Amino acid sequence: MCKRPAMKGKTVRILILGGGGFIGSKLAAELAERGTLRGGAIKHLGLADVGKAATPKASFGVSSHALDIADRNAVDTLIAKGWDVIFHLAAVVSGQAEADFISGLRTNFFGTLNLFESTRAAANKPVIIYSSSVASYGGEVPQPIEDWTNTNPQTSYGSQKVIGELLLNDYSRRGFIDGRGVRLPTVVVRPGKPNAAASSFFSSIIREPLQGEPAMCPVDPAATKGWLSSPRAVIANLLRTAELKAEDLGQNRCFNLPGITVTVADMIDSLERKGGQAALDLVDYEIDKTVEQIVAGWAVEFNPKKALALGMQADTDFDSIVQQFIDDELGGTPSV
Amino acid sequence: MCKRPAMKGKTVRILILGGGGFIGSKLAAELAERGTLRGGAIKHLGLADVGKAATPKASFGVSSHALDIADRNAVDTLIAKGWDVIFHLAAVVSGQAEADFISGLRTNFFGTLNLFESTRAAANKPVIIYSSSVASYGGEVPQPIEDWTNTNPQTSYGSQKVIGELLLNDYSRRGFIDGRGVRLPTVVVRPGKPNAAASSFFSSIIREPLQGEPAMCPVDPAATKGWLSSPRAVIANLLRTAELKAEDLGQNRCFNLPGITVTVADMIDSLERKGGQAALDLVDYEIDKTVEQIVAGWAVEFNPKKALALGMQADTDFDSIVQQFIDDELGGTPSV
Secondary structure, eight states, X not given: OOOOOOOTTXXXXXXXXXXXXXXXXXXXXXHHHHOEETTEEEEEEEEEESSOOOOOOOSSEEEEEEOOTTOHHHHHHHHTTOOSEEEEOOOOOHHHHHHOHHHHIIIIIIHHHHHHHHHHHSSSOXXXXXXXXGGGOOSSOOSSBOTTBOOOOSSHHHHHHHHHHHHHHHHHHTTSOEEEEEEEXXXXXXXXXXXXXXXXXXXXXHHHHHTTOOEEEOSOTTTOEEEEEOXXXXXXXXXXXXXXXXXXXXXXXXXXXXXXXXEHHHHHHHHHHHHHHHHXXXXXXXXXXXXXXXXXXXXXXXXOHXXXXXXXXXXXXXXXXXXXXXXXXXXXXXXX | OOOOOOOTTOEEEXXXXXXXSHHHHHHHHHHHXXXXXXXXXXXXXXXXXXXXXXXXXXXXXXXXXXXOTTOHHHHHHHHTTOOSEEEEOOOOOHHHHHHOHXXXXXXXXXXXXXXXXXXXXXXXXOEEEEEEEGGGOOSSXXXXXXXXXXXXXXXXXXXXXXXXXXXXXXHHHTTSOEEEEEEEOEEOOOOSSOOSOTTHHHHHHHHTGGGTOOEEXXXXXXXXXXEEEXXXXXXXXXXXXXXXXXXGSTTOOEEEOOOEEEEXXXXXXXXXXXXXXXXXXXXXXXXXXXXXXXHHTSOOOBOOHHHHHTTOOOOSOHHHHHHHHHHHHSTTSOOO
């Protein structure tokens, strides 16, 4: 972690939009533990989500805010409280945005516009870290994806994410905000239940078997690859992104976070190494054409030069990602 | 021109948004002359613009509609009239969108969103031809620009144009519209007066001297290049784009129209060849840093493979572009 020593007297107010989600709550916990960001002591942490987010124990104030990000007035009210750093992780996920166009348009498109418009009107110029996605890429582009490869999304979620990137770049260039966008690899292994993301199975096929539960793999394991990152790597990279100096970001403030490219077959091999034959036997296979088509539209080979030059880091291999899940979510031992 | 024979009985209703503008009025005149599009006889042509657009003489009905495209209700009313083909050329130009952020956001961002949202709600699924721009490119991307090079705009105008591209692609993929986006090169030589586009001087330095009037060149002629197309080439390519089959467009419905790369010095050499020393003497030079910076942010070397494969065509050289202006706008003879 690239922590800076806290400058004397400088304090920082941080807001996490999507603070009740998987990444948001882990980020909140990490901020509670480190206590500083961008050279200042954290004074307050706000967590906004559709419902009231759980708040971590911290040496500073933590507040929870129920927010419909598509409601401009509600966003204005929250932004008016004054924030130095805003993590914008709030989103309707890929599967849901594909199944329900209006839902994605409301949250991903208008929600992000509301945030930028609201901060444009605000007195200060916050650092905004925006989570974009690997789903920004697709279609007829050569792989590996370079930093200058066209974002050519093949889903509504990806389209809405890239529109957010364009707004972030323009609002930053004009000096309304100090934005930074990171395209997250697929984050695995997520705890909890499957969600509506088309990528949900990437976690399920590891998470469920390691807890003695059956899992369904909806794609061809040998033919399907993922561009993956562990939760810890993503949290660390989000914090590194917040710490960056604006002038180091160049003429595009959005970049690809590093990850590792793994086939689903490789993932299942890791599952066997960490959970044994018993875990392996819990994975069943049934092709889901919708999921397969969405996932096939995502790029999986990347050359994230810019991110590496900026100090971002990837996981070493998929075994360590599975081990991280066992350590962080299962108390160190699979229950299979 | 790739005219198809009109199918018996099939008729086409066409709307041009920005129908009072330079390209829009030339396109209207061309449609009036050819009388057919997409295999049908043109039944009606609507021209919408901020003011009432002049209507060309035609063998079919032509109507003029004053429209604020940022007004969703007004857009709905117009779209409800039912159109088979819509050319969306309405835009606040680059210089104005840069000087007045709200103006660009209203017309370019919300105007385009209104069109797509309104057609999504409409009964039919029109073919929409959307004019994007060379201003979609910029920043740290290698040249020549390939079809898969990232759109990385460095102006608000360019950002708003690319957002329109993303919406067009997603709304088309979902079957709400049948969209096609073309990134226009800088179109020269424009008739009339200079406008607020940063590219305005590309026309002025030819147009004014050929009519015996002084012109100011705001950039270094040797160091500044343009990616250019004549009005006739652009009109022909817009019509070709309307004629394309949706299935030929692949996984990105937006592409770069072909053009020619010319230095401002080369342009002035053409001016001398077509207008003589008298025309040359009318060009004065004074650097405008704002214009120079905007123009320097645009890409000028392109490899428009996709457009060429789809049958789009470029001008042969800049002399022929100047001659086209003399023929079409000055009655065949410069007045210098």
